[in-house]
Amino acid sequence: MNDVLNNIIVPVLYLLSAVLFIFGLKGLTRVRSARRGNALAALAMLIAIVTTLLDLGVVDYQWIIAGLIIGGLIGGIAAIKVEMTSMPEMVALFNGFGGGASALVALSIVWKALIEPAFAGSAAEALGGASAVTAFLSILIGSITLTGSFVAFLKLSGKIGGQPTLLPARHVINGLFFLGCLAAGIYIGFFSTEPSTMVMGALVATAISLILGVLLVIPIGGADMPVIISFLNSLSGLAAAMTGFVLSNNVLIISGALVGASGLILTQIMCVAMNRTLSNVLFSGFGQEGGSADAGEYGTVRSYSPEEAAMVLETVESLVIVPGYGLAVAQAQHTVKELADLLQKRGVKVSYAIHPVAGRMPGHMNVLLAEADVPYEQLIEMDTINPEFKQTDAVLVVGANDVVNPAAEKDPTSPIAGMPVLQVWEAQSVMMIKRSLSPGFAGIKNELFEYDNNMMIFGDAKKVLQEIVSEVKSLIAAA
């Protein structure tokens, strides 16, 4: 009976789980099937967990059940309580826990196989060369994911500044740390002969990996967050796959590879949207040559009041709204929708132009506007909307800056030269709601502020929009 269970039922159930993961992920790529896809993936996870318990047979379940309950409660409560606007940091945090778990499993295996039985020999002798290598990789990648995601979480939630923190000679420091970690890994893998040195080596490797995770994300500015979050997501998948190699568990290898691949594609999409390479994002510390504090003086900037903006809006026939991170910070998504509804009732054609890296995570604006019930048919991608700006009466930019900067196209010396941007300046008139003239995360001047067809409306996005809404309402009532 046990033979049948272990040799047939368990592998078949694992296979079923892997197939469901693939279908689930495929479902997530279409709006229509996305929710079912997510549910399928959750079902796959449940099957994998039950199968693992079956495979273990009769063991001491108390720790397993306690862990599942504690983790389930924390994760569940956090997921239900979190505001939609805090979604980027929540995803980053969850991701870190996943990576950390992979590293912990690998460490647990090292302890169980080598240190606790006081094994006199290297990890390669106890686990086999391949498992020793993958266990080390699991510790390295998992730990980097843990602390890297945690720093990303702190940056996204504003607990530490979003500006890149650049240590002097950080490439040298990172390189030395990496080599040190590698040396510790090779030592425990192939040369350590005593449990005490093994403990030392494992702890050193883990500690350095944890530090590396911090050092990797600290120099990355807020605008690059969509890239780094996708990348960390990919890493957590790879860490899981490495754990799968150590345990010879194909479900782990398959799901880990799926996540690794999908994260990498998303990273690539985000990089293309900023006209940069991944290595450029990771190692360049954006904005350092542009100078972040002094972003240039501005000449004539027309500042308008919400009343004046409302008068413009009352006359337009088409309006494109460009949301940015400022919209998320001000939580103005509902007010934007209110304004759009008001104008649509008057026959104005309203659409939203979504830049791929607007916000702090891939698709951030889409989620935010979905929360306010904006139909996703109105959300237009950059390539589709750019040719339409010429026929657009007015553009309302809410809390976005770098993604509408004409310098990307017109100034070849600009740090963001070549980055695809929304060509809002082609429209009849542009209104920018912004708190001040301060530069965006790229830390560069935005010439759009000085354009003749641009007006600045200074203030908090939500407050300004509320005033515009009430002004438009009274204008309509008066007419």
Added chain:
Amino acid sequence: MMGPLLVGIYVFVLACFVGFEIITKIPPTLHTPLMSGANAISGITLVGSIAAASSGEIIMSSILAFVAIIFATINVVGGFLVTDRMLGMFSKKKAKS
């Protein structure tokens, strides 16, 4: 007969291709839910943590595995729930229009 490592590498490489193939075209609307859903899937390492935590003794390896279970479960439960919440907003809108 291939060794387990080689089988693992085969599986890994093929799964990477499957991943690339299904994800290549994805509407930007779904970037966040896809990322968050994939993130929940990476919590599959929970399976590894459970296997590692099967001894009842309070020793270092069990403690590490116990913490791993907590971490991975947070990732799994939180990840799937958050994704479902996000996707719920998309479908709510569809029902209306």
